[in-house]
Amino acid sequence: MKNVMEIKDFYFTYPKAPKPTLKNINLNIEENKITALIGPSGCGKSTLLRSLNRIQDLYPGNKYDGEILLKINDKMENILEYKKENKLIELRQRVGMIFQKPTPFPMSIFDNVAYGLKFAGIKSKSEIEGRVEKALQGAALWSEVKDRLKESALGMSGGQQQRLCIARAIAVEPEVLLFDEPTSALDPISTAAIEELVVELKERVSIAIVTHNMQQASRISDYTAFMYLGDLVEFGETEQIFLNPKEKQTEDYITGRFG
Amino acid sequence: MRFLINKIVLGLSILAALIGLVFLFWILIDLTIKGVGAIDWHIFSNDLVNNGLRNLLIGQFMLALTAVVIGVPIGMIAGIYLQEYSYGSKYAEFIRNLSDVMMSAPSIVIGVFVYAIVVNPVGHANGWAGSIALAIMMIPIVVRTTDDMLGLVPKELREAGIALGAPKYKVIFDIIIKAAKVGITTGILLAFARIAGETAPLLFTSGNSQFFTMNMNQEFPSLTVAIYNLATMPDENLVKIAWAGAFILTVFVLLINLLGRYVIREKK
Numbered sequence: 001m002k003n004v005m006e007i008k009d010f011y012f013t014y015p016k017a018p019k020p021t022l023k024n025i026n027l028n029i030e031e032n033k034i035t036a037l038i039g040p041s042g043c044g045k046s047t048l049l050r051s052l053n054r055i056q057d058l059y060p061g062n063k064y065d066g067e068i069l070l071k072i073n074d075k076m077e078n079i080l081e082y083k084k085e086n087k088l089i090e091l092r093q094r095v096g097m098i099f100q101k102p103t104p105f106p107m108s109i110f111d112n113v114a115y116g117l118k119f120a121g122i123k124s125k126s127e128i129e130g131r132v133e134k135a136l137q138g139a140a141l142w143s144e145v146k147d148r149l150k151e152s153a154l155g156m157s158g159g160q161q162q163r164l165c166i167a168r169a170i171a172v173e174p175e176v177l178l179f180d181e182p183t184s185a186l187d188p189i190s191t192a193a194i195e196e197l198v199v200e201l202k203e204r205v206s207i208a209i210v211t212h213n214m215q216q217a218s219r220i221s222d223y224t225a226f227m228y229l230g231d232l233v234e235f236g237e238t239e240q241i242f243l244n245p246k247e248k249q250t251e252d253y254i255t256g257r258f259g
Numbered sequence: 260m261r262f263l264i265n266k267i268v269l270g271l272s273i274l275a276a277l278i279g280l281v282f283l284f285w286i287l288i289d290l291t292i293k294g295v296g297a298i299d300w301h302i303f304s305n306d307l308v309n310n311g312l313r314n315l316l317i318g319q320f321m322l323a324l325t326a327v328v329i330g331v332p333i334g335m336i337a338g339i340y341l342q343e344y345s346y347g348s349k350y351a352e353f354i355r356n357l358s359d360v361m362m363s364a365p366s367i368v369i370g371v372f373v374y375a376i377v378v379n380p381v382g383h384a385n386g387w388a389g390s391i392a393l394a395i396m397m398i399p400i401v402v403r404t405t406d407d408m409l410g411l412v413p414k415e416l417r418e419a420g421i422a423l424g425a426p427k428y429k430v431i432f433d434i435i436i437k438a439a440k441v442g443i444t445t446g447i448l449l450a451f452a453r454i455a456g457e458t459a460p461l462l463f464t465s466g467n468s469q470f471f472t473m474n475m476n477q478e479f480p481s482l483t484v485a486i487y488n489l490a491t492m493p494d495e496n497l498v499k500i501a502w503a504g505a506f507i508l509t510v511f512v513l514l515i516n517l518l519g520r521y522v523i524r525e526k527k
Binding site for chain 2: 089
């Protein structure tokens with residue numbers, strides 16, 4: 001059992017908030033596994049996910065306490081100590097993110113996937129082309145778009161756009177991918193495609209996924225964390241959480257008695 | 260009773276709208292009749308000194324274009340600061356309000372201001388001063404549009420760029436401005452149309468010239484100031500040229516406005 005990320009005694013406070021939104025979180029993200037974060041709206045699961053690549057730092061004034069460790073070259077580094085933009089850029093190249101709504105950039109399909117590569121220091125044209133093709137294949141999109149790579153990404157369907165965003169994220173070959181409710185804006189067929197893709201991806205990356213859809217969590221994840229009002233209530237193997245929860249709150253939530 | 264009030268208010272609204280429209284069309288029709296009658300090939304191929312408009316048209320265009328070159332970058336950078344970098348800063352709201360107030364500043368005041376800071380030190384009116392005055396008029400409009408249009412770009416798009424490991428300025432210039440470019444372009448076009456027909460800021464700044472010149476260090480010809488001067492001349496021929504100039508200017512401004520609106524509609 002190897003952890004790619006370890007969250008230790010983690011507290012998060014939004015700017016000017018009187019109380020922390022996340023309290024005393026202890027959680028590990030295991031390598032090549034899918035960890036699902038579930039819980040009712042406002043429980044802090046998205047905040048936790050957004051702390052893992054410090055994307056929330058776009059908006060100043062957040063307060064972090066505790067440690068979030070990321071394995072870099074077999075050593076654990078505390079990402080909360082990063083101050084310079086360069087370190088944060090490196091962090092985000094290692095820890096990618098997919099959002100709730102598809103976010104294609106207003107440029108061609110090819111340029112979308114190639115966008116992150118230039119910041120990862122990849123300059124050779126042939127290497128970029130190779131990485132783009134590989135990423136699109138990895139996102140099960142290559143056969144659909146290989147003849148229209150130069151067309152605008154804005155003309156794709158919602159499900160295709162979301163897979164494009166996944167392709168874009170895996171093109172930079174991150175170690176961890178964070179999914180923030182990636183299917184909540186998609187129809188059931190696109191959702192199934194994305195779920196299948198996420199499961200395939202764990203061969204190559206470690207995954208943390210926030211979802212409102214409990215069936216989704218039970219279908220695809222290896223570990224599940226149930227959060228409530230900023231606390232991590234229970235964390236364990238998905239099967240155990242869904243079939244044999246230890247906490248009453250967890251049981252109530254997954255059986256639909258509240259939330 | 261309520262029915263009656265309804266009718267009265269409706270009637271008054273229609274009357275008010277009609278009064279506005281009547282004067283607008285009166286101006287347009289009068290302008291078209293007198294303007295079209297005065298237009299011939301001669302005025303396009305000769306300068307004011309020979310009773311033509313050539314130097315004035317080119318001069319006006321040069322002044323406005325130079326104003327765009329000065330005003331658009333400044334306005335856009337300010338707008339980008341307000342929307343993308345001023346997060347949580349107490350000065351941002353102050354700058355926004357100030358910029359809005361500037362938008363309604365009387366243009367003659369801007370003209371006098373530029374006279375004091377540019378014309379006076381140099382000692383004579385010149386083209387640069389005119390363009391600076393026009394640019395000052397333009398900047399608040401560009402600030403406002405850039406600020407608003409960037410504000411319409413969903414924040415997820417910024418986060419997606421940052422999440423790929425792009426530096427913030429790259430995200431803004433590669434992605435966010437591109438996503439907002441239709442709105443910003445339209446705003447710049449409308450701002451251009453707004454300053455292209457201005458007289459007051461030029462009156463004290465660029466002066467006027469009867470001759471063709473591209474040297475903006477000298478007094479510079481402009482259509483609007485020329486119309487103002489010619490319209491008060493006793494010579495009927497010169498008044499006719501003023502009508503032609505006014506007509507051309509109106510058509511030009513109208514076209515840019517239509518182009519701006521067309522760009523919006525095409526992209527939506």
